Amino acid sequence: MNLFSSTTVAQEPANLKELKVIRGVSSQQRTTHYFHQILAEALYLEGQGSAYKLTPVDFEFSQNRTLKLLNLDNVLDITYSMTSPAREKDFIAIKVPLLNGLYGKRRLLVLADNKLKFEQLSISQLKQLIACQGMHWPDYNRLDANGFSVYGVIDYEANFKMLGKGRCDYFPRGIAEIDLDFKKYNGVYGDLAKVDNIMFVYHAPIYFFVGQHQKKLANIVESGLLQMQDSGRLDQALEQSNAFPFDPNFEKNVRLKIVHLQ
Structure with a gap:
């Protein structure tokens, strides 16, 4: 096989x-x-x-x-x-x-100095800040259509560069991607942190x-x-894979603000 x-x-x-x-x-x-x-x-x-x-x-x-x-x-x-x-x-x-539906659940990656500020934001306040996103990714149009400010970049790593330079304020990452990104890029373009109480949710198969x-x-x-x-093999393969590690307790946080994007 x-x-x-x-x-x-x-x-x-x-x-x-x-x-x-x-x-x-x-x-x-x-x-x-x-x-x-x-x-x-x-x-x-x-x-x-x-x-x-x-x-x-x-x-x-x-x-x-x-x-x-x-x-x-x-x-x-x-x-x-x-x-x-x-x-x-x-x-x-x-x-x-x-x-x-795993990629339709997004956490926010921010500069470490901004972590506490983000965890105190309302959704309307969050919309005043700028998200980094691949210009040609479907996520870019979805965030824009839902009233969020978006800074578009061409290549993947540029999201982290622009975050470090302050061109954007946060980078939404899939809940199964954020830990890998944090491990690889923390300290490369600035010290990073994961926001613990905000998650974007949308249909993104x-x-x-x-x-x-x-x-x-x-x-x-x-x-x-x-x-x-x-x-049930597709579900089984996903559960058994180590390609998409994520914290199963994250969604159980009683302080979690879920932002549904249409």
């Missing part, structure tokens, strides 16, 4: 199909590997485990630019992303949620996407994922 196992050319079936997937940046390797293993299992359940070989390729592009590669032949065959109306129009979304010309592949992957969903 492991589609990443190395084999010699002589061992590979003559009709083996190569599926190009993103390798991902070093800080996201556990996340990327998780999605690829889910993809491999879905293909296996559809009897396609020996028909496809996943080949990671490097793309140092923004999220939106990487997605556009899906509509080109033999460049990028399938990837994962938070959905949006525009993305579902431009590409084929395989509409089986991969993370059970993560789907696999393929190009418009890949309808057959979309149907195969969708069928395998639906089997995993129906059997």
